[in-house]
Amino acid sequence: MRSYYGLGVWGRYRLRLRRKRYIARAFRKRRELRNVVNRTNQIKPGDILLFSTQRNEKIRLPYFLKYYRDLGVNHFFIVDNDSNDGSVPYLAAQDDVSVWHTKASYKRSRFGVDWLNYLQWKYAHGHWSLVVDPDEFLVYPFCDTRPLPALCDWLDASDIRSFGAMLLDMYPKGRIDDVPYREGQNPLEIASWFDSGNYVISKNHTYGNLWIQGGPRTRRFFTDEPAKAPALNKTPLVKWQSNYTYISSTHMLLPRGLNNVFDSNGGEKASGVLLHTKFLDTFTVKAQEELKRKQHYAGSVEYKAYAAGLQDDPDLWCKWSERYINWRQLEILGLMSKGSWA
Numbered sequence: 016m017r018s019y020y021g022l023g024v025w026g027r028y029r030l031r032l033r034r035k036r037y038i039a040r041a042f043r044k045r046r047e048l049r050n051v052v053n054r055t056n057q058i059k060p061g062d063i064l065l066f067s068t069q070r071n072e073k074i075r076l077p078y079f080l081k082y083y084r085d086l087g088v089n090h091f092f093i094v095d096n097d098s099n100d101g102s103v104p105y106l107a108a109q110d111d112v113s114v115w116h117t118k119a120s121y122k123r124s125r126f127g128v129d130w131l132n133y134l135q136w137k138y139a140h141g142h143w144s145l146v147v148d149p150d151e152f153l154v155y156p157f158c159d160t161r162p163l164p165a166l167c168d169w170l171d172a173s174d175i176r177s178f179g180a181m182l183l184d185m186y187p188k189g190r191i192d193d194v195p196y197r198e199g200q201n202p203l204e205i206a207s208w209f210d211s212g213n214y215v216i217s218k219n220h221t222y223g224n225l226w227i228q229g230g231p232r233t234r235r236f237f238t239d240e241p242a243k244a245p246a247l248n249k250t251p252l253v254k255w256q257s258n259y260t261y262i263s264s265t266h267m268l269l270p271r272g273l274n275n276v277f278d279s280n281g282g283e284k285a286s287g288v289l290l291h292t293k294f295l296d297t298f299t300v301k302a303q304e305e306l307k308r309k310q311h312y313a314g315s316v317e318y319k320a321y322a323a324g325l326q327d328d329p330d331l332w333c334k335w336s337e338r339y340i341n342w343r344q345l346e347i348l349g350l351m352s353k354g355s356w357a
Contacts, residue, residue, distance in 0.1 A: 022271070026221075030221075030269060030270075030271055033262075033269065034258070034260055034269040034270065037129075037132065037260045037262065037269070038132070038136065038258070038260050040125075040129055041128075041129045041130075041132035041133040041136060041260065042133060042136070044119075044124055044129035044130060044133060045133045047117045047119035047124065047130070048094065048115040048116070048117050048130060048133070048134075049115065049116050049117065050113075050114075050115050051095075051103060051106075051107050051114040051115060051116050052107045052112070052113060052114050053113050054090070054110070054111070054112070054113050055090070055113055055138055057090065057111070058089070058090050058138070058142075059089070060141070061142075062089035062090055062142060063087055063088050063089050063090075063142065063143045063144075063145065063163055063164060063167060064088070064089065064090050064091075064092060064138065064139050064142050064143070064144050064145070065083055065088045065090070065091045065092065065144075065145045065146075065147065066091075066092045066131045066134060066135060066139070066144060066145070066146045067091070067092070067093055067094070067131075067146070067147055067148060067149060068093075068094045068095075068096060068121075068127035068130060068131060068148075069093060069094070069095060069096070069098070069102060069148070069149050070095065070096040070097065070098050070102075070121070071098045071099065071100045071102065071301075071304075072098075072100075072102060072149040072150075073098070073100045073101050073102040073105055073198070074100075074196065074198045074297060075149045075150060075198075075202070076102065076105060076106065076149060077198060077199040078199055078200060078201055078202065079149045079150075079152075080109065080112070081199075082152055082201075083145075083147075084111070085162075086153070086158070086162055086163045087162035087163035087164045087165075088145065088163065089111065090111055090112075090113070091109070091111060091112040091113070092112075092113050092115075092131075092134050092138065093106050093112060093113070093114050093115070094115045094116075094117060094127060094130045094131065094134070095114060095115070095116045095117070096117055096118075096119075096121050096127070097116070097117065097118045103116060115130070115134070117130065125263075126264065128261050128262075128263070128264060131146060131261070132260050132261055135255050135259070136257050139255035140255060140256060140257045141254075141255070141256070142254075142255055143163075143167040143170075143252060143253070143254050143255070144252070144253050144254075144255040145163075145251055145252050146251050146253075146261070146265050147251055147265075147289065150202070150291060150292045150293050151182070151251075151289045151290070151291055151292075152203070152289065152290040152292065153180060153251065153252070153287055153288075153289055153290075154287055154288050154289075154290060154341075154342045154345070154351075155178075155180070155285070155286075155287030155288075155342065155351065156285060156287070156342060156346065156351065156352070156353035156354075156356055157342070157353070157356070158287075158342055159341065159342065166178070166252075166356075167252075167254075169356055170254070171254070173355070175284075175285075176253065176254045176272075176273060177250050177252065177253045177254070177268070177273040177274075177275075177276055178250070178251070178252040178253075178276065178285070178286070178287065179248070179249065179250050179276030179277065179284070179286045179287070180249050180250070180251055180252070180286060180287035180288055180289045180351075181227055181247055181248065181249070181286070181287075181288050181289070181350055181351070182227075182245075182246075182247040182248075182249055182288075182289045182291050183209050183230070183247075183288045183289065183290055183291060183345070183350060184209060184210070184230045184231050184232055184247075184291045184293065184294065184331075185202075185203065185206040185207065185208065185209050185290050185291060185292050185294065185339065186206050186208055186209070186231055186294040186331040186332065186336075187205050187206055187207070187208065187294070187295075187331075187332070188207075188208055188332045188336070189330060189332060190329045190330050191206075191294045191295060191296060191298060191299070191325070191329045191330070191331065192296040192299060192329055193296070194296065195296050196295040196296055196297055202292035202295055203290065203292065203339060205295055206292045206294055206295060207338055207339050208331075208332055208336045208337065208338055208339065209230070209231075209336065209337055209339060210229070210230045210231050210234065210335065210336065210337070211335070211337040211348050211350075212335070213229045213230060213233065213234055213335075214227055214228070214229035214230060214247070215227070215228055215229055215241075219267065219274075222262065222267040222268075222269075222271055222274050223271050223272070223274045223275055224248060224250070224266065224267045224274035224276075225248050225277055226246055226248055226266075227246065227247040227248040228241065228242075228244045228245070228246060228247060229241075229244070229247065230247065231294075231331045232244055232245055234333070235331055236320040236321060237320060243320075246264075246266050248266055249264070249265045249266060249289055250265055250266075250267070250268060250273065250274060250276055251265045251289060252287075253268065253273060258270075259273065278354075283352040283354050284352065284354045285352060285353055285354035285355065285356045286351050286352050286354070287351055288342070288345050288350055288351045290339070294331060298321075298325075299325060299329065302321045302325070
């Protein structure tokens, strides 16, 4: 006998055990976190919470915080992984930020997932929870006129628990190190181009999520081995419950139904895009640092590819590149959908 999601009794049982194991793992990993400042007593019912890990991203933090404040986030949970650039005192001085610090291994925390899973377990129950990196900026249908609380209210009214977004790599026209990024600047003023096509989609039948790959990173750094290119599918916005857990970054979650952020019956569900502004002039130094630290997935294979690919020609632009305008452009290109949210 198979369930609605296509898994038998044994398959559902295994996923329940896996979910419990990851939640227990996150609870153990709480010991690696040292609280720097805790302002969670400010959180009110209905507040939208943002969770992120960061290391040496102080140059990005002012605009990152401003962007999501303007969008409607009420409180930020930041785990700092042993920064030495002044990030921690800067974050600690922000009235709507709670900060934790750790020197523990990013890799052995499943790339920060365990730390954030614990904080969400403790603080996010019953709240809409947004998990993003400091170089990711969520756009969604009508985001220019409807703030994040409006989207969350519509999702609540529609009985939708999770909201999907494709990661869209942004890059400059010309060498990524030609224009220096200034602290507090909107990174899209520099990294304003993207690939409008060149994406492949498959389905993960175990977790029920789509797996998306492609874009400039596949085109440039994983030409010979596209299957090793980074995944671009994410589910960053979830109405969190204490029995939820992320499995791999924000690519997939348990319970399995949270990954059902697409319509498999020929229609369209509302979805967004995460504008990914990794490729600025700061990236070359960052890539070299992360290559030495060896704290990323699969022996840092991604950063090895970056180092090799950018050494001779750090230019991701091509004649098929498209300049970003707004969310409507992304909808026309089929990279997001407003679904029934009109």
